[in-house]
Amino acid sequence: xxxxxxxxxxxxxxxxxxxxxxxxxxxxxxxxFIWYKQESGKGPQFIIDIRSNMDKRQGQRVTVLLNKTVxxxxxxxxxxxxxxxxxxxxxxxxxxxxxxxxxKGTMLLVSP
Amino acid sequence: xxxxxxxPKFRILKIGQSMTLQCTQDMNHNYMYxxxxxxxxxxxxxxxxxxxxxxxxxxxxxxxxxxxSTTEDFPLRLELAAPSQTSVYFCASSYAGEWGDEQxxxxxxxxxxx
Numbered sequence: 492x493x494x495x496x497x498x499x500x501x502x503x504x505x506x507x508x509x510x511x512x513x514x515x516x517x518x519x520x521x522x523x524f525i526w527y528k529q530e531s532g533k534g535p536q537f538i539i540d541i542r543s544n545m546d547k548r549q550g551q552r553v554t555v556l557l558n559k560t561v562x563x564x565x566x567x568x569x570x571x572x573x574x575x576x577x578x579x580x581x582x583x584x585x586x587x588x589x590x591x592x593x594x595k596g597t598m599l600l601v602s603p
Numbered sequence: 604x605x606x607x608x609x610x611p612k613f614r615i616l617k618i619g620q621s622m623t624l625q626c627t628q629d630m631n632h633n634y635m636y637x638x639x640x641x642x643x644x645x646x647x648x649x650x651x652x653x654x655x656x657x658x659x660x661x662x663x664x665x666x667x668x669x670x671x672s673t674t675e676d677f678p679l680r681l682e683l684a685a686p687s688q689t690s691v692y693f694c695a696s697s698y699a700g701e702w703g704d705e706q707x708x709x710x711x712x713x714x715x716x717x
Contacts, residue, residue: 525705534607534693534708535646580645589634589653590661591706593645 503600510571512597514564514581521583525591526555526566530577538566538579568599576601604629607709609694615715616684624679624712626694634697635677636706637661637669639690646693652677684716 504510516524523542527535541548541555541564548555554567564581578598582591610625628635633654638646638661648661652671666688668680677696681688691713695706 532711534695534711535706536708537705540705589659590636590648590651592648593638595645 500595501598501600503602504571506571506573506601506603508571510568510575510599510601512566512568512579512599514566514594516562516564516581516583518583519559519562523584524555524557524564525582526553527580527582527593528575528577529580529596535580571599571601573601573603575599606630607694607696607707609692609709609712611712612710613713615717616681618684618686618716620684621680621682622684622714624681624692624694624714626677626679626709627675628677628694628696628707629675630696630698630707631674632696632698632707633674634699634706635671636695636697637667637677637679638693638695639663639688640693640711641690649679649692681714686716688714689716690714 525540526538528538529535539550539553539555541557546557552569556565568575578596580593580596582593607628636651637649640646647663649663649667650661650669652658655671655674658669658671671677691711693711694709697704697706
């Protein structure tokens, strides 16, 4: 991947709100994208991925949207809970698909 | 399964010292990776391996060495520690670097070089 970046470094929400975390990418040839969650003091954990031939993919309380026209990826978390507080990274594969390039991350802070 | 385990959890090194960060996975994954994460930053790939006996450089390999003699183990070696290597190091593994094949991360090793 050439450039995977995020618009907002920190997002603060109230418990119960919906959260939207954004990611811009520059490599239009990327075949899929992944979101990871990293809680304080822990390693990243896979949340959800989406292939480039999809616009939307849903998981449990999370939805990833892909807009290839503007090279934009977003992670939506419904009914955000305090346990969702973490840093969220988007990532895309490098050529050859053996490795990933991670964005800088967005910190999500959920207050009760 | 224990997943990906890393030792030690914390380490303080003096400039010029050397050490090996251990990483082991019990998921029979072919691919293994070493990342470093500086405070408030994302993950940068140091080295990776697509199978036993095969290693390749990542984005920031200088100052590090790796080996992959078995499927399970992927140690990272720092020969002459420098303050710039102060970071949190994460090991990860995956079955194969393909669509839908997630990387599993270890808990990390926090290294300080003074």
